[in-house]
Amino acid sequence: MSPTADYDDKALRSAIRLLKLMLGKVLKSQASPEVAAIVEQLQHQFTVLQRDHSPGRRQQLLNTLQGLPADMMNEVIRAFSLYFSLLNIAEESTQLQQRRHQIEKNKHYWRGSFHDTLLAFKDSGVTPVQLQVLLNDLNYLPVMTAHPTEAKRRTVRGALRNVFISHEKLLHSDVKGYFREEALERLHGQIQLLWKTDEVRARSMGVVDEIEAGLFYFPLSLFEATAQVYRNFHRALVDVYGNEAAARIKIPGFLNFGSWIGGDRDGNPNVKPHTTALALRLQARTIAQEYLRRLDNLREQLAYSHGLCEPTAAFLQSLERDRELLGESAIAIERTCMQEPYRHKLSLMKFRMHKRLELIDQRIAGDSSQTDAVAYNNIQSFHTDLCVIRESLISHGDRAIADRDLLDLIRLTEVFGFHLMQLDVRQESGRHSLAVAEILASALGIDYLALDEDKRLEVLSETIAIAGGLGYAASHLSAATLETLEVFQVMAQMRREIGNDCFSRYVISMTHSASHVMEVLLLAAQNGLAGRIGGQWYCHIGVSPLFETIDDLNHIDSVLRGLLAQPVYRALLNASGMRQEVMLGYSDSCKDGGILASAWGLYSAQQQVMAISDSEGVPCRLFHGRGGTIGRGGGPTHEAILAQPPATVRGQIKFTEQGEVLFYRYNNMETAIYELTMGITGLMKASLSVVQPVEPDRTENLAVMSELAQLGERSYRQLTEHTPGFLDYFYEATPVQEIGQLNIGSRPSHRKKQDRSKYSVRAIAWVFAWAQSRQTFPAWYGIGSSLEHYCAGNPERLRTLRELYKDWPFFRNLLSNAQMALSKSDMSIAEEYSALCSDPEVGKRIHGLIAAEYRRCVDWVLEIAESDRLLAENPQLAASLRRRNDYLGPLNYMQAGLLRALNQDSDNESSQSIWMKPLLRTINAIAAGMRNTG
Structure with missing residues (x-):
């Protein structure tokens, strides 16, 4: 990021003024007359309150709020929410313009672009041959999840996309006069439409809604963004390494997409086996529709006539x-294209693709009996047809045509296949253990649960090898076990129906032992997904153990080594041809032990996993279960990848993209290109160890972090587990219970109803609720006290930490993310929420502990960064947060007041109270203002 002196937000301020003016006009013409005035009054009163924290100033703000009836408050909150949405658009479109200006000035493009990255590679001595080695191993795999942190309705997301497009056009200097007036009118109309679109969902989301919400981004932005990413990479490759070298480098499919939506059944009783089948069929329909659209475009373009071109013999044979x-x-x-060979071929291809789409639609409707020999039944045949056309075009001198839209479509087939996204299936380990116990009892009379770990592994290894599976009686199995087995039946069926690559991995949450992985393979073997025939092992399923809590992370060595020591498992892994994948959960480890213990535990776990992988000779890929916020492993992807331990990434990275992150990254195609590019270049930089030696971490640095993590974990657990009244404070001084009524997901916010323990509340709701009340402490609590305790008047130790901040990407990223989270906290506002506690003493005491640690964190982070203010090194982000804060503050005061009113409204069920709808609106608005939720 540029230094503060170089940061110029003139264009952004102009964009904000324009959108704010538009919003003001809409409010004056479409809202109650007082709304615009009240919004400005509240914003002004909060700004004054920030400068002068006197009780009188606070009371002025409260007086303005207390006089507002519920319907007026609804409109005021919606106005604030719309302001944040427009502010986000102004920032996003201005950043896009800045990148375009950089491209116009020189080919170096922006920091983190393909050109910038390849130039740095070349300067550091990476040869074309080494680059090919790196590219051959490259796989960037973002995985969409349905974790409920996206508060915006799909309708609102579409409307915001339209506003972005209109506003972005206005930033072009050549839009003048009549055309500018027309563009302004269009923008005004779109903002007015947004004002009249309810942002709060009227009904709860089901799993099908979540599947469709994830698919929404592909035709909107991701298909074209993916094509552009590959095109940009090739252009940068030619610019940096030259035409001759670039022609020798084969660009493989380094980008894929995954999904958990419809496959993640852990803790979600609404995800059934038929849901998983439906998710894959809806994905298959989405990509088939895109292929049809692009075939149509190519048919329009490739109007070559016989006699004016000479197709290859291979092409003519394919046509015949x-x-x-x-x-x-x-x-x-x-009939209409016999004289045009390429249109002729593409018309027949379109017919075959349309037949495939018809089959998919029939299966979605419930009829799986139909087949059609004409329809494309595998991606290889479709890909081959496209390549035959391209090679034929090149043969008669038309490479320039062949390498545009046709090559884009070939790339898309390599990325998306016929499955669109590789679906992960996830289930909790206990479900598999019970299913295996019932099956073994029925088939062999074995009391599986009474066996120790060694005996379990022995039994599992022997029974997996039984040809045809175990002969169990289905009538002896529980409904839960039958459902668990049905999932594997669906997996086998979908591989036949959609393609071998439609599933990525079967993820086991709460993996505590090697037998938990072997249990899944035994269940898979009952449905032909794994086993041994004629002495040969086969395996069509990959299994990923998920380590989530701090305790889980500490058991990685015993679980992974125990697993890889099983000859049967090694044989199945080899037969599958897959890498061993290990998933690390960020959210639960942070909720469990705090940010320092979580961050360091995950860092150490990655080193440990790759060390085991190397010693066992088994290639391994890490799967990072990141959330949107810092407290759930979030933060900028590029920097996060670079902050991984040296030589652990190795060309492969897989990570979850959750909730609102999908909206902010992929709702606009231009931003999607940028985000995908930054992620891929981060992966490339972090993977240099594949072709060049890299410096390992210094032993003394590891020792320092280990000590800091222990101190931080002790501080965090003291607050969250050993402080009387803490959980009462959480449930009473945040809107955690009301978040569950937002209708933003199909998954319950708690694992067990009525259980108010830290374990029961899901990490998403945990982080979401603290963020709403401006106490983002999951992202920083324990850092201040650990740094203070570590230094304890020792200047040498302070110098050590300052050096770490300058030189170690992990430590720098950790404290940079903490600065972002600290900047989003506000202890004065948090105090308003603390007053909601039924026991005032508890509220005051817990708030005091959090506020004291906040001050310690700020002081010590600034001391180590040698800075006078938070985010001094990121002035763009700092300015953005300041702009938002003047509008966030009034919303927080409103939300705290509404929570109080809801508690006092004893005459109504809380959901029927007149205050519930405005309260839910504040949750949406604050989420938009903070730009992240869970």
């Missing part, structure tokens, strides 16, 4: 095979 396959159907299709 299609005609024979389609028989009489071909006659009607080709």
Whole structure:
């Protein structure tokens, strides 16, 4: 990031003024007359309160709020919410313009672009041959999840996309006069439409809604963004390494997408086996529709005539095979294009793709009995047809045409196949143990749960190898076990129906032993997904153990080494041809032991996993279960990848993209290109160890962090587990219970109803609720006290930490993220929420502990960064947070007041109270203002 002196937000301020003016006009014409005035009054009163914290100033603000009836408050909150949405658009479109200006000035592009990255590679001595080695191993795999942290309705997201497009056009200097007036009118109309679109969902989201919400981003932005990413990479490759070298480098499919939506059943009783099948079929329909659209475009473009071009023999043979396959159907299709060979071929291809789409639609409707020999039944045949066309075009001198839209479509087939996203299935280990116990009892009379770990592994290894599976009686199995087995049946069926790559991994949460992985393989073997035939092992499923809590992270060595020591498991892993994948959970480890223990535990775990991988000779990929916020492993992807331990990434990274992160990264195609590029270049930089030696971490640095993590964990656990009244404070001084009524997801916010323990509340709701009340302490609590205790008047230790901040990406990223989270906290506002506690003494005491640690964190982070204010090194972000704060503050005061009113409204069920709807609106608005939720 540029230094403060170089930061110029003139263009951004101009964009904000324009959008704010538009919003003001809409409010004056469409809202109650007083709304615009009240919004400005509240914003002004809060700004004054920040300068002068006197009781009188606070009371002025409260008086303005207390006089507002519920319907007026609804409109005021919506105005604030819309302001944040427009502010986000102003920032996003201005950043896009800045990147375009950089491209116009020089080919170096922005920091983190492909050109910038490849230039640095070349300067550091990376040869074209080494680059090819790196690219061959490269796999960037973002995984969409349905974790409920996206508070915006799909309708609102679409409307915001339209506002972004209109506003972005206005930033072009050549839009003048009449055309500018027309653009301004369009923008005004779109903002007015947003004002009249309710942002709060009227009904709860089901799993199908979540599946469709995830698919929404592909036709909107991700198909074209993916094509552009590959095109940009090739252009940068030619610019940096030259035409001759670039021609020798093969660009493989280094980008893929994954999903948990419809496959993640851990803790979500609404995800059934048929849901998993539906998710994959809806994905298959989405990509088939895109292929049809692009085939149509190519058919329009490739109007070559016989006699004016000479297609290759391979192309003509391919065309003839299609005609024979389609028989009489071909006659009607080709009537208008017999003189145009490429249109002829593409018309027949479109017919075959349309037949595939018809089959998918029939299966979605519930009829799986139909087949069609004409339809494309595997991606390889479709990909081959496209490549035959390209090679033919190149043969008669039309490479420039072949390498545009046609090559884009070829790239898309390599990325998306016929499955669109590779679906992960996830379930908790206990479900598998019970299912295996019932099956073994029925088939062999074995009391599995009474066995120790060694005996379990022995039994599992032997029974996996039984040809045809175990002969158990289904009537002896519980409904839960039958459902667990049905999941594997669906996996086998979907691989046949959609393709071998439609699933990525089967993820086991709460993996505590090697037997938990082997249990999944035994269940898979009952449905032909794994086993041994004729002495040969086969395996069509990959299993990923998930380590979530601090205790889980400490057991990685015993679980992973125990697993890889099993000859049967090694044989199955080899037969699958897959890398061993290990998933690390960020959210629960942070909720469990605090940010320092979590961050360091995860860092150490990665080193440990890769050390085991190396010693066992088993290639391994890490799967990072990151959330949107810092407290759940969030933060900028590029920096996060670079902060991983040296030589642990190795070309492969897989990570979850959760909730609101999908909206902010992928709702606009231009931003999607930027985000994907930054992630891929971060992966490339972090993977240099594949072709060049890298410096390992210094032993003394590891020792320092280990001590800091222990101190931080002790401080965090003291607060969250050993401080009387803490959990009462959480439930009474945050809107955690009301978040569950937002209808933003199908998953319950608690594992067990009525259980108010730290374990029961899900990490998403935990972080979301603290953020709403401006106490983002999961992202920083324990850092201040650990730094203070570590230094304890020792200047030498302070110098050591300052050096770490300058030189160690992990430590720098940790404290940079803490600065971001600290900047989003406000202890004065948090005090308003603390007053909601039924026991005032508890509220005051817990708030005092959090506020004291906040001050320690700020003081010590600034001391180590040698800075006079938070985010001094990121002035753009600092300015953004300041802009938001003047509007966030009044919303927080409103929310605290509404929570109090809801508690006092004893005449109504809380959900029926007139205060519930405005309260839910404040949750949406604050989420928009803070730009993250869970």
